[in-house]
Amino acid sequence: MKNVIYLTRTGLLEPLGQSQVLNYLFGLSKKFSITIISNERLDDLKDIDRVLRLKEKCANHNIIWRPQKYRKRPRFFAQLFNILAMTYVVLKEILSGRADVIHARSYIPATVAWVLNFFTSIPFIFDMRGLWPEELIVSGRVIRGSLVHKVLKKIETLLLRDASVIVSLTNVASSYLKEKYPNELANKKIVVIPTCTNLDHFNVSLNSKNSSNIYGCIGSITSGWFNTEYLSIFISTLSLRSPNINFEIVTRDNERDVRKAIDPNNSILEKLNVKYCQFEDMPNAIQSHDISMMFYVGGEISELGRSPTRMGEVLGCGLPVISNRGVGDVEKIILENNVGIIVEGKSKSQMKEAVESLEKLLTDPDLSNRCRRTAESIFSLKSGTEAYNKIYFSILNMEDF
Numbered sequence: 001m002k003n004v005i006y007l008t009r010t011g012l013l014e015p016l017g018q019s020q021v022l023n024y025l026f027g028l029s030k031k032f033s034i035t036i037i038s039n040e041r042l043d044d045l046k047d048i049d050r051v052l053r054l055k056e057k058c059a060n061h062n063i064i065w066r067p068q069k070y071r072k073r074p075r076f077f078a079q080l081f082n083i084l085a086m087t088y089v090v091l092k093e094i095l096s097g098r099a100d101v102i103h104a105r106s107y108i109p110a111t112v113a114w115v116l117n118f119f120t121s122i123p124f125i126f127d128m129r130g131l132w133p134e135e136l137i138v139s140g141r142v143i144r145g146s147l148v149h150k151v152l153k154k155i156e157t158l159l160l161r162d163a164s165v166i167v168s169l170t171n172v173a174s175s176y177l178k179e180k181y182p183n184e185l186a187n188k189k190i191v192v193i194p195t196c197t198n199l200d201h202f203n204v205s206l207n208s209k210n211s212s213n214i215y216g217c218i219g220s221i222t223s224g225w226f227n228t229e230y231l232s233i234f235i236s237t238l239s240l241r242s243p244n245i246n247f248e249i250v251t252r253d254n255e256r257d258v259r260k261a262i263d264p265n266n267s268i269l270e271k272l273n274v275k276y277c278q279f280e281d282m283p284n285a286i287q288s289h290d291i292s293m294m295f296y297v298g299g300e301i302s303e304l305g306r307s308p309t310r311m312g313e314v315l316g317c318g319l320p321v322i323s324n325r326g327v328g329d330v331e332k333i334i335l336e337n338n339v340g341i342i343v344e345g346k347s348k349s350q351m352k353e354a355v356e357s358l359e360k361l362l363t364d365p366d367l368s369n370r371c372r373r374t375a376e377s378i379f380s381l382k383s384g385t386e387a388y389n390k391i392y393f394s395i396l397n398m399e400d401f
C-alpha cells in the first residue's frame with residue numbers, strides 16, 4: 001500500500017474531526033496506509049479511555065493516529081510551537097519511509113506540507129476548507145492590508161502554486177480562485193468536494209411527520225463568522241409569531257456566551273436550551289428538531305468557500321435549512337432543491353416574510369423526503385470518499401481524473 005500522511009488542526013476527538021476527517025479516512029484506508037497527525041485540545045486528551053478507544057478504532061482500519069497537544073497561549077508562540085511540532089512529527093514519518101503523499105487539511109497544515117515538499121519533493125494536497133485569510137478578516141483577527149494579511153496571502157499563493165491538487169468545498173470558491181490566481185492555477189486541477197456526511201448514521205426519523213416544535217441550530221455560533229444578529233432576530237420573530245415554539249442550540253460554545261449573543265434580554269429564557277453532545281449522539285439531537293438555522297456573515301469573500309458541516313447531516317435527517325445569501329453554494333442548493341428558506345435581510349419585514357415562507361414550506365408532505373434525496377445527491381460520504389480516492393491515485397499512480 002502507498003502511504004498517506006494526513007495533517008489536520010481539527011482534533012479527532014472533536015465532533016468535527018469525527019464527521020469530516022475520520023469518516024473519509026476510514027473509507028480511504030481500504031486502499032492506502034494512512035497516518036493521521038492531528039492537534040487535540042488538552043481537555044480532550046485528558047479522557048485517556050476515550051483516546052485509547054479511538055486509537056484502537058483507527059488501528060482496526062489500518063490507520064496510525066499520532067495526536068499532538070494543541071496549545072493556545074501565548075497565542076503567537078503557541079501557534080509557532082504547534083507548527084514546529086507538527087513539522088517534526090511529519091519529518092520523522094518521511095525519514096522512516098512512510099510518506100508518499102501529504103494530505104493537508106487547511107492552511108497551517110498545508111504550510112507544513114509546503115515546507116517539507118520544498119526540501120523532500122513529497123507531493124501534497126491543499127485541502128482548503130475555506131478561504132482562511134478572508135475568514136480571519138471577517139472575524140476581526142486580521143486587518144486587511146496589514147503585514148500579517150500580506151504574509152497570509154503570499155502563503156496562499158505559494159500553496160496554490162505548488163500543491164499537486166487543490167480541494168475546494170464550493171464551486172463559487174473555485175471560480176473565485178481561478179479568477180484571482182490565473183497564473184498559479186493555469187494548469188491546476190481544483191476538485192470540489194463539499195462537507196460530506198455518513199448518511200447511514202443521519203437518517204430521517206420515524207417520527208419525522210410529528211412536529212416537535214423545536215427549532216435547532218448546530219455548531220459554533222460565537223466563532224466570529226456566524227451571524228448571531230440574524231439568528232437572534234429570526235428567533236425573536238418566530239417566538240412572537242408562534243409562542244409554542246422552543247429553540248435549541250447544540251454547541252461546544254460557552255452557554256453564557258451563547259445566551260448573551262442570542263437572547264441578551266432573556267426574552268426567551270425558558271424557551272432556549274443550550275447543550276453539548278458527543279458526535280455519536282448528534283443524529284438524535286438533529287432528529288429532535290423541526291428545522292435547522294444556519295446564518296453566516298454572508299456577502300463577504302470569506303463566505304464563498306463555506307460549506308456548512310451540518311448541512312448534509314441536517315438534510316440527511318429530513319430537516320429543511322434556514323440560511324442567508326452569500327454563503328458558498330448554500331443558496332443554490334436550497335433554492336434549486338426547495339429544501340429550505342433563504343432570508344433576504346434582517347429587517348422586520350424580511351424576517352416576517354421568511355417566517356411566513358417557512359410556515360408554508362413545513363406543510364409540504366414531501367419536504368422530508370426531498371431533503372433526504374438532496375443529501376444523497378450532494379453530500380454523500382461515499383461519493384466524497386471516491387473523489388479523494390481518485391485524487392490519491394492521480395498523484396501516486398499518475399492517473400488522470
